[in-house]
Amino acid sequence: MRYSQTFVPTLKETPAEAEVVSHRLLLRAGYIRKLTAGVYTYLPFGLAAIRKVERIVREEMNRAGALELLMPMVQPADLWRETGRYEKYGPELLRFQDRHDRESCLGPTHEEVITDLVRGEVRSYRQLPLNLYQIQSKFRDEIRPRFGLMRGREFIMKDAYSFDVDDEQAGVSYQKMYEAYQRIFTRCGLQFRAVEADSGSIGGSFSHEFMVLAKTGEDTLAVCKACSYAANVEKAEVKARPVVNQDAMLDLGRIETPGKRKVAAVCEFLGIGPEKLVKTMIYKVSGGDGQPVAVLVRGDREVQEVKLKNLLQATDVELLEDKEVFDLTGVPTGYLGPVGLKIKVVADHEVATMRNCVVGGGEKNYHLQNVNMGRDFAVTAVADLRQIAADDPCPLCGGELGQIEGIEVGHIFKLGTVYSAAMRAVFQDHDGQEKPLIMGCYGIGISRIVAAAIEQNHDENGMIFPVAIAPYQVIILNLGLKDAMITAAAESLYAQLQAQGIEVLLDDRDERPGSKFKDADLLGIPFRVTIGTRLAKDGMIEIRHRRDGLTVELMPEQAAEYLLSQIAQSYSAMSGHK
RNA sequence: CGGGGCGUAGCGCAGUCUGGUAGCGCACUUGGCUGGGGGCCAAGUGGCCGGAGGUUCAAAUCCUCUCGCCCCGACCA
Numbered sequence: 001m002r003y004s005q006t007f008v009p010t011l012k013e014t015p016a017e018a019e020v021v022s023h024r025l026l027l028r029a030g031y032i033r034k035l036t037a038g039v040y041t042y043l044p045f046g047l048a049a050i051r052k053v054e055r056i057v058r059e060e061m062n063r064a065g066a067l068e069l070l071m072p073m074v075q076p077a078d079l080w081r082e083t084g085r086y087e088k089y090g091p092e093l094l095r096f097q098d099r100h101d102r103e104s105c106l107g108p109t110h111e112e113v114i115t116d117l118v119r120g121e122v123r124s125y126r127q128l129p130l131n132l133y134q135i136q137s138k139f140r141d142e143i144r145p146r147f148g149l150m151r152g153r154e155f156i157m158k159d160a161y162s163f164d165v166d167d168e169q170a171g172v173s174y175q176k177m178y179e180a181y182q183r184i185f186t187r188c189g190l191q192f193r194a195v196e197a198d199s200g201s202i203g204g205s206f207s208h209e210f211m212v213l214a215k216t217g218e219d220t221l222a223v224c225k226a227c228s229y230a231a232n233v234e235k236a237e238v239k240a241r242p243v244v245n246q247d248a249m250l251d252l253g254r255i256e257t258p259g260k261r262k263v264a265a266v267c268e269f270l271g272i273g274p275e276k277l278v279k280t281m282i283y284k285v286s287g288g289d290g291q292p293v294a295v296l297v298r299g300d301r302e303v304q305e306v307k308l309k310n311l312l313q314a315t316d317v318e319l320l321e322d323k324e325v326f327d328l329t330g331v332p333t334g335y336l337g338p339v340g341l342k343i344k345v346v347a348d349h350e351v352a353t354m355r356n357c358v359v360g361g362g363e364k365n366y367h368l369q370n371v372n373m374g375r376d377f378a379v380t381a382v383a384d385l386r387q388i389a390a391d392d393p394c395p396l397c398g399g400e401l402g403q404i405e406g407i408e409v410g411h412i413f414k415l416g417t418v419y420s421a422a423m424r425a426v427f428q429d430h431d432g433q434e435k436p437l438i439m440g441c442y443g444i445g446i447s448r449i450v451a452a453a454i455e456q457n458h459d460e461n462g463m464i465f466p467v468a469i470a471p472y473q474v475i476i477l478n479l480g481l482k483d484a485m486i487t488a489a490a491e492s493l494y495a496q497l498q499a500q501g502i503e504v505l506l507d508d509r510d511e512r513p514g515s516k517f518k519d520a521d522l523l524g525i526p527f528r529v530t531i532g533t534r535l536a537k538d539g540m541i542e543i544r545h546r547r548d549g550l551t552v553e554l555m556p557e558q559a560a561e562y563l564l565s566q567i568a569q570s571y572s573a574m575s576g577h578k
Numbered sequence: 579c580g581g582g583g584c585g586u587a588g589c590g591c592a593g594u595c596u597g598g599u600a601g602c603g604c605a606c607u608u609g610g611c612u613g614g615g616g617g618c619c620a621a622g623u624g625g626c627c628g629g630a631g632g633u634u635c636a637a638a639u640c641c642u643c644u645c646g647c648c649c650c651g652a653c654c655a
Contacts, residue, residue: 012604012616013590017648037647091579092653109655143579143653157655209655218654305652318652321580411655445655461615479614514615521615532614542614 001472003507008045009033010519020216022454023148025463029522031450031471038145038153042447045523048471049450050156054135056187056468057158057444064180066131066160071113073137077103079112083422088315094141106139111419111441114161118437119425125165128427128437129173133160135446149451150218150407156447162440165429167416170438174206174414177442181210181410184444189466189574190453193406195221196231198306206414210444211406212452221406222388226399233403234306236388237395240349247355250370257367261334263299266367270358274299277358278351278371280336282325282343283308287315292328296338296347296379297386298354304387311346311383335360338377339368347373348385407452408445415439454524457547463524464547467570472505474563475525477516479532481508489541489556490531496560502567521546526570527563531556 008030017034018024026032031046042050058068077095080086086093086105094106107113114132122130135158145153162173178194185192190212197209209232211221222236223229231237260266267274277299284292293312295303309317322333329341337360338345351357356370373379394401420426420436429435450469457464467473476494480486490506497504505525507516513532520528530542540553543562554562 009588011589016584016590019649034647090653138655140654144649144651146649151654155655159655316652408655443655448655477614482613512613512615512617514613514617517615519616530614534614 001503001505003505004509006044006505008043008519008523010522018148020147020150020455021458022150022216022451025454025458025522025524026148026451029463029524032149038142038151040149040152040154045471046450049453049465049469050446052469052471053188053446053449054156054158057135057184057446060180060184060187061133061158061160063183064131064176066133066162066180068134069132070134070136071107071110071117073107073139075105075107075110075113077105079116080105083112083419085112092140092142094139107136108138108140109443110134110136110159111161111415111439112423115419115423115425115437115439118161118163119420119423122163122425122427122437125427125429129162129164129169131160131162131173131177133158133442147451149447150455152447155445158444158446160442162442163420163425164438164440165427165435167438170414170416170440174412174440177412177440178208181412181442181444185210185212185409186574187468188449188453189468189570190409190449191456192409193221193223193230193404195223195406196235197411198232198235198310208412209406209408210410210412212409212449212456213404214407214452214455215405216455217405217407219406219408221404222392222401223404224394224397224399225402227394227397229394229396231395233387234304238349238384238386238388238392239395240384241353241393243353249372249375250356252371252376253369254361255367255369256365257335257361258365260365260367261332266358267299270367270369272358276354276356278338278354280338280341280360282320282328282336283317284320284324285312285314285317288312292320292343293317294336294338294341294343294345295385296345296351298348298350301348301350301386301389303348303385307383307385308346311381311385329362331360331362332364335362335364335366337362337368337371338373338379339371341377345377345379346381346383346385347379349382350386352382407448407455409449409452410442410444412442413440415441458524461518462522465524465526466574467526467567468574470503470524470526472503472523472525473567474502474504474527474529475507475520475523476504476529476531477507477513477520479513479516479530480535481510483533483536486531486533486535489535493529493531493541493556493559497563500560500564502563527566529559529563 010030011028014024015027018027030043032040034040077086098104138157139154142153164170164173192210192212194208194210197207220233222231222233260269263274278296279299281295281303297303305317325333340362352373358367358369359371361367417436420439425437426434454463476490478490494506526546528544534540541556542553544551
């Protein structure tokens with residue numbers, strides 16, 4: 001492609017609306033433009049990167065035996081009512097009526113549609129297993145779209161659905177996808193990690209997330225330094241530690257703590273550490289029994305709301321506002337405690353091991369000391385409810401844990417029969433019995449991968465794309481448009497590389513060298529060839545690696561061979577397979 | 579939805595408090611010089627000041643309503 005013939009509106013200045021680096025660079029480099037909140041047009045270079053990712057995904061899905069199809073974006077409400085999700089999915093599901101007042105929605109995911117399709121066509125175990133996938137635009141009416149392609153409302157996603165005869169076969173399908181995902185992200189040239197995950201609102205029993213490691217990640221991962229354990233902190237299990245504190249229980253005491261509401265203030269006032277204190281947090285619960293619940297965790301710990309949600313089998317939990325707490329309990333926040341509390345109380349494991357701790361007094365300006373669970377108050381459940389901390393041991397091997405940030409780019413679930421049972425998608429097994437299909441679902445955020453790749457690979461001058469997903473592999477800068485020798489060399493190399501199947505961009509614009517260098521860096525193209533006055537001076541052209549700045553000088557006739565071998569090397573370094 | 583902020587030229591912004599000629603930088607057009615990291619000189623083009631209503635002799639500026647966008651929280655590929 002000739003630069004003068006394409007459409008890459010680069011920006012010298014940074015658009016004000018962009019917060020994260022991938023969003024800023026995608027706008028500046030002319031890869032995307034915003035149409036409206038969370039909805040973007042992919043310009044030619046942005047689309048080229050997307051297509052590269054799609055191609056890798058297709059190849060690996062096909063290799064794993066999945067079959068591509070394409071489902072509609074517009075879906076009838078009735079289908080969603082069958083699984084109860086039309087009501088449950090919430091405002092993220094964009095609903096509308098067509099001219100006949102038929103209720104419809106834009107597909108945020110396609111479990112219902114695929115299950116509807118399969119129940120109509122699959123009758124026998126002999127038609128299974130089946131794994132169907134599509135690459136489709138999805139729409140989720142996010143409360144707050146942000147970060148450009150990272151969290152848009154409209155985004156491109158690959159979603160696959162597997163159908164099996166039993167749990168064991170479903171496990172095989174799951175494992176195949178797990179392996180395909182490993183290959184996909186490796187081939188994309190990304191540093192990533194598969195982690196155990198919460199299965200979230202889609203439901204189901206077992207799940208992994210694929211996380212691109214980047215400082216700007218929205219998720220935090222707990223990763224063992226000794227073994228292979230890695231999990232989203234939402235999920236990372238905190239093992240109940242052995243009780244070390246066998247002190248005798250002391251007499252309960254009431255102490256005045258005027259104006260001391262925060263853990264830190266109470267601790268300072270009483271001269272104790274936060275590990276001697278128990279926090280009481282009250283949550284509003286949607287789903288489950290719907291009753292508000294008080295959660296107890298140690299003073300220096302955080303409640304992990306996903307764990308709480310799972311314990312209560314709730315669809316959502318939300319911390320009560322200060323005023324709501326007072327209305328419910330008559331106690332201002334800061335002085336809440338489990339003693340004498342009238343609502344349901346659940347405690348983190350750790351609280352059960354604590355002796356003689358301090359809790360809120362249940363009235364303004366008072367706390368209680370030497371409080372002991374069991375003697376002074378009762379709880380309805382003791383469970384793993386807090387977020388894993390840096391000093392917690394690995395739940396698998398007991399080793400030391402580290403925490404890193406990640407961007408979720410893929411998620412695989414074992415769904416079981418959640419959808420097939422609700423929608424009566426059944427098959428007849430060997431034994432003649434009718435059974436629900438065992439399902440799995442597997443998502444990859446295609447457009448998000450492009451953003452994540454940039455978050456992970458950039459510098460102050462712009463993007464640095466991995467070769468496999470760069471819109472072009474090579475950019476040739478012709479710095480002597482009016483010089484016949486320079487132009488001839490540039491044109492010749494351009495033709496040679498194209499003949500070799502290399503995707504190459506020739507910067508033939510009548511621009512000053514500075515602009516061309518800046519744009520080349522910004523666009524993130526892995527290899528840059530500079531052909532300028534040095535050709536006349538010493539017969540050399542220059543090839544520079546975008547990632548590390550490594551620069552070599554060569555004679556023009558050596559260039560194509562050099563680039564070919566460098567590109568091949570880059571690919572083999574990130575081949576997901578032999 | 580709650581909290582904070584912003585809508586003025588394609589982009590980034592000033593002007594708004596204190597009403598009175600709509601401005602700056604970048605980009606764009608033309609000419610010239612220049613030519614290895616966003617160059618220089620000169621001359622230009624481009625605005626219903628988000629929209630509607632109101633106050634006023636006079637509104638980008640004050641008032642009311644409205645639409646849109648961004649940032650912080652709960653959601654997720």
